[in-house]
Amino acid sequence: MKAVVIGTGRIGCGVAAQLLRAAGLEIVFVGRNPQVVDHLNRVGRYIVRLVDSRSSEDFVVTGVRAVLSSDASRVAAEISGADIVATAVGCGNLMSIAPLIASGLAQSRKRRTNVLAFENFGSAGDCLSRFVAGCLKGTRRASTHAVSGALVTRVVARREGDPAGDEPLVFVGDRQATVYVDAATLAAPLPAVEGMVITDRYDAAVQRKLFTFSAGHATAAYLGYLKGYRYIHTAVCDPEIRADVLEAMAEGQKALLARYGPDIAGDERTLHEILSRFDNAALNDSIERVGRDPVRKLAKEDRLVGPACLAREAGIIPEKLMLAVAAAMLFCPLADRAAMELSRTIRCDGPTAALCRVSGFSPDDTLAASAVRAYRRFASERPERSQLLSLEQPLWA
Amino acid sequence: MKIAFLMLRYASEVRSPVTGDVIRLLGEWGADVEVIYPEEQVISLNAVRADHDLYVLKSRTELGLGYAGALDAAGATILNPYAVSVRLRDKIALTALLQAADVPTPQAYVTAHPGSLAPLLKDGPLAVKPYRGSGTRGVHVVWDPEDLDDVPSNQGPVFAQRLVERGSTETKVYYIGGQMFGVKRAWPARTYADKCGTAFTVSPKLREIAQRCAVAFGIDAFALDIVGSHDDPNVVDIKSFPTFTGVPNAALRVADYIYDAALRATNRRPMLVAAAGRKAS
Secondary structure (H helix, E strand, O other): OEEEEEOOOHHHHHHHHHHHHHOOOEEEEEEOOHHHHHHHHHHOEEEEEEEOOOOEEEEEEEOEEEEEOOOHHHHHHHHHOOOEEEEOOOHHHHHHHHHHHHHHHHHOOOOOOEEEEOOOOOOHHHHHHHHHHHHHOOOOOOOOOEEEEEEEOOOEEEEEOOOOOOOOOEEEEOOOOOEEEEHHHOOOOOOOOOOEEEEOOHHHHHHHHHHHHHHHHHHHHHHHHHOOOOEHHHHOOOHHHHHHHHHHHHHHHHHHHHHHOHHHHOOHHHHHHHHHHHOOHHHOOEHHHHHOOHHHHOOOOOOOHHHHHHHHHOOOOOHHHHHHHHHHHOOOOOOOHHHHHHHHHHHHHOHHHHHHHHHOOOOOOHHHHHHHHHHHHHHOOOOOOOOEEEOOOOEEO | OEEEEEOOOOOOOOOOHHHHHHHHHHHHOOOEEEEEOHHHOOOOHHHOOOOOOEEEEOOOOHHHHHHHHHHHHOOOOEEOOHHHHHHHHOHHHHHHHHHHOOOOOOOEEEEOOHHHHHHHHHHOOEEEEEOOOOOOOOOEEEOOHHHHHHOOOOOOOEEEEEOOOOOOEEEEEEEEOOEEEEEEEEOOOOOHHHHHOEEEOOOHHHHHHHHHHHHHHOOOEEEEEEEEOOOOEEEEEEEEOOOOOOOOOHHHHHHHHHHHHHHHHHOOOOOOOOOOOOOOO
């Protein structure tokens, strides 16, 4: 059996291909970076290094090859022969890969091919499915294709190694291996893949991850950035941040409890387990990486505003989630284009208009007002490029 | 990741807890941390090797500095670099560099004989300091020519600065990997609580001064002693890798910085975070 994995980044290599290869599938990557594609073909393998505070374990993923995404006919030929197509390209790139997938599926002799979107947002399967359907319009595959979301729980923090060299690249992540796949949209039965859980409650699983783990991760990143830390494991050592991260996750968890019940929401121990994952210094997970693209992360259904709105429905005041939203509005590393753009919009249009634009709040929404109040409290006396010394009584360094 | 601290062992009652906490945190984060006390061993200069990814030069003793020099020659990566640490020890070179970088400093003089300073006293008092010293040790405040008799004349060049009154408080600006922290504290500080002082927001003027120092010396971890008024601050001393006492969450911030520096060292990335290539602005 063969899997085509579109995307040669952290999730494509560090999760999707590793699990599929371990299940015995042949792996063909589709990548847009010629240097990485050439490297994978030359070296034929890479390493997934799973780390925690005590140990690390290497998994060598062998027998891989790759084709360039610009070589559309070769990509289509590979996809036409694939049993599984996996994508891990980031939500902004789904539209651009849809024609490649559609072209491959149109040529395929298989009646049904599973397409799994290993993307970190809930509606990735639906989005990609629509894009592919648009490309397949009028073909015999138009009504038979399907795309399932595949929710990744592992953090893959970084890639090490030089694609120009001959040593295998190393993808460093934590030990979480579970991938939840949306049962409702599978095109055909999946082969047994260790770590892959087919679930009928995919949306709930997505919200569980976003509203607890991702909410806590983002809170640590944005508050950590304000206080000038470089790494997530450092930020959560700061007692103020640790307490707020835990509280933000608790707000999300209470919202999940009201919506889905305890099976999905988990309990206090669940949150401490998540927090201990943030303590994992071996990941060297930087605050800039985790906070990257606050515009996407402040979206209505994403990790901060999503649980805040659900919490409000359940009668919970999401104070710490809104604090994290305020901190996200101040997140502006120079290398983060989306963050810089948000910062510019806030300067030009004011914080309320900017937040409403990215999060879908109406200007008179009380949650938006509380986030903007917190933002103003932080921003009013902030010297340029300064660090916050205390969250309680804002004093800047 | 292997990190070594070159330190002088202090009695527990004068030791700042910050460095111990930094070492503990780095260990908890998986770094292999060794503390080296050069004063407590015989160092074979034929066998000095850079066995660690990063060395943190905390000791300001001649032996500590000498050992850092030997490690530097063996190719070690040192925070702060050996050459810079040497320069910071020499108040004559230090003052010249600060002035070249347009950092405001009190008028300074150097001479071979303390008595030669007498004519300068008509314009006000001087602080006469050992040219290779740190802190307040060996500092003489001289108001009258006869006070110069107390200044040792056989300890190398005599360095003097025009005295700028600091009153009952002193101002420190700490620089940690591009980040700046201000602390005001009682002068002289007698207790640990005195040393912790009170954090304040660093003014744009002090920020610019600290950034100029970082660029001029090529260092990322230091403290500035500031005297003078809010509008007319003067730098009277700069210390490489101080204890950072008084900086809120100092241990966490310093450990974060050293961890990042060690990662840079292991990945052969440039060591200086903020000082390199950034103009003072």
